[in-house]
Amino acid sequence: MAFTVSDAAAACGGISYGPEAEAARAWRCDSREVREGDGFAAIRGAKTDGHLYIKQAAEQGACVVLAEREGLEGAGIRPADFPGVSFIVTERRTEEALALAASEYLRRVAPKTIAITGSVGKTTTRELTAAALAQRYKVHSAVRSFNTIIGCALTVLSMAEETEALVLELGTNHFGEIAEMVKYFPPETVIITEVAPAHLEGFGSVCGVLRAKLEICGSAKLKKIIFNCDNALLREAMSHNYDNVIKIGVGREAGAGILIEECRVALSDGGPSTSVRCREAGREITLSAPLFGEQHAYNMCFALAAAESCGVSAQETARGFDAMAQLGGRGLCRRTARGVWVIDEAYNANPASMRAAIRNARAAAESLGLRKCAALGGMRELGGSAPEWHREILEAAAGFDSVLLLGDEWKECGAPLADNFTLCSSLDELVSRALEESAKGGLILVKGSNSYGLKKAVAALTEE
Template identity: 45%
Template sequence: MGTEEESELESGQRRPHLGEIAKAISARLWGPDIALPAFCADSREICPGNGFVALPGKKKDGHAFIEEALEKGAKAVVARLEEAGKLSGDYPNVTFLGVSDTLEALVGIAKFYLRWARPKEIIAITGSVGKTTTKKILSQALSVQFKVCASERSYNTLIGCSLAILSMETDADILVLEMGTNAPGEIARLVEAFPPTLGIITEIAPSHLEGLGSLEGVLEAKLELLRSSRLSLLSYNFDNITLRNALKTASKTLNLLPVGYERGSVWRILSSKVFIGDRGPRLSLLLEHGGRTFILESALWERQYAYALAYALAVSYHCGVPAEAAIAAIGDVLPEKGRGCTWMGPHGAWVIDESYNANPASMIASIDSASLLPCEGRRWALLGGMKELGGESDFWHRNIAKRLRSFGKALLLGEEWRGAFADEDDHLRFISNIEEGRAILDASLKPGDLLLVKGSRAYGLEEALKGWEERKCRSLAWQS
């Protein structure tokens, strides 16, 4: 960034105006030259004063929803030149940016604003599992000492990261982005557009194999994070031998911050235990760093979250947050809906809602965690198939089924399961749709039972949970 830009930034915290941005990205501007608003790509999410970017989609074109966005109060629109020119006459009080490619324009606007706001650190999180949870916990830990902007939900694509950046306030100290991929080159494009200064690789595991081909393809895709020209530190899963070995050849100028159970981890997890307290199930971690030990207790009780908690502690400590303050901040972070949220259904059965998504690593972790919990009644599982595993699909579905022996009954939804097994057995049952599974559970669940719900996003297993009265686990209801 040039000296002239820097001196202008030091004079105040104003957001840049769209006229400046239009010149930078070679867009044509109609209407008032207003300050850059936060942008949405979904007209249903528009709030008064937002900007709307009309993106072409596989099924629908965002240009068809411009007027809906305007009716909801959008004050700026990024659209193709022809559409922007036509609509500008009907909406003289709205700012229109006409461009040839709206996605490239969105990325260009985000790049401009990121250079303008200049957060002290840009942290990028990637990996096969745990990205969103790590982002949430790390943001909470960093907020003890810094003003933090983190991408919402699982905004981990070029579009999602761009929108997250445009939601950032100009005085944010740290930006935390999640970077996902299902094809080679996607993370490389993200780090080229928004180069991180700090990175986290949570895990390398079979995921999106249809696009990435193999575990080696997954590894190569995640290591694209290292192409950032500004990356100075990488925290990673030291227990993953494949990842550990790959990083032995990393640039000597890159500082490594390994996290894990094994010796050699700079932040080492000495133990992780699930226990039942007066606020329900919790996870207790004992960690060691620099000759000191730390105890961290979390409402994120599933054991796979030990890594996310450790990454948050390690990276926030590196950024200057005292360990004790970070531990206090993240101890009561609650699981999000679909990501380990635990509650009691109307049958008196406990429900572990892991319905958001699944791949082999996360499915195994959830099954193992559910097996650890005390259960007075019967353990149940409602599992959707795992998508995008390519030729390894049968192998992984058979592998998962072997881990269900501690469950009294598992209801399996999806052709992926049928392809892996010739027949059902006493504790595995194929179901044709969510309604069938819901009917079985409604008729069968009893007080003291435990139900794990998990599967790929495509199966929409959250629909099976709708209508059940959710009561968050806050009292001593678990009996050991």
């Protein structure tokens, strides 16, 4: 066994009980998701305590449990009561113990490590980067948006010992979060996709967002920074800092290391396609991926630069992109039996991503001569500037034939609603009205903060 329960216990200063077993495996923090052979990390959350669900996790097949001694005592659980389960018992908080164990495992496997952060485009860039690297390496990345310290630890512990390249996604809503992640999981290559209004309740301003994102550059192993050089804040920060590492700017403006010269977006019976022609060191490169939206030109070029930093050629990157599948909740385009296009952007929203989604949907509908509708949820965590940003989005969507709105943010922003806007009182009402719009044909964009549950609207529109 390459990395055992005993090894993990030593890494986090804990004690192991029960049979020796491999610690590197799929781990869960939600007992309902546990499958046979998984590890279960008993985490104390704001609403409940994972220690209360250890028995359920064991019954569902967990064979390794990470828990706090105090939590076990409070739940009345003894490792001896589960003879077939290996326990790692720690005096630390489970989150810290999990990160320490994962950090030690990462040190032992020692893959090429790339980490991605930014206000938008993190997950898409992660998937593009993994697809490119997979043309040459055994790659591991998160199966979903595991972009917290717990999520990164779960991702690292689930990678195979033979992993040669690891791609991590780092999100944040408060200062110090990314700094802590790169302390445990230091990348050699980092990507900063964008700095835009997001999580302003925690950061106060876009300058605060910049400060938080730049924490990724504190990695002890940092060798290369890939960044959006069309963003003035990022461009300024890079021009005066980090002179000891390689910096590659991606953008449409002169001076970019990878210059985006042209981007084309198409929507056909085969689904969406975004193609980009870019120039790097005097050579022209053309890439295409099953994505929807001009913003993905940046994401594709970020991934190109990251793959090249690991020795993957542009030709190999292009093959990796061609083999990708669409990403659910992030511009996934589906055509219903009635011929209506549904653009699924239901995963999340901030002003930058909302503007891009509206712009892309409008362009696609108009190019195909289609009626256009949008079902929009409010944007959360924007602090005191929320009304201003919501008013801006209402203006951006003014040209749609119909716009369905969900959330108090739209009502509280103080803007009068034109006749083509409808403020829905509940998700069920929005779903009902969206189905009515679907009967009229055309294209329907669905986007909003994840907490509004707009995936239910996508399901209702596409289940036929």
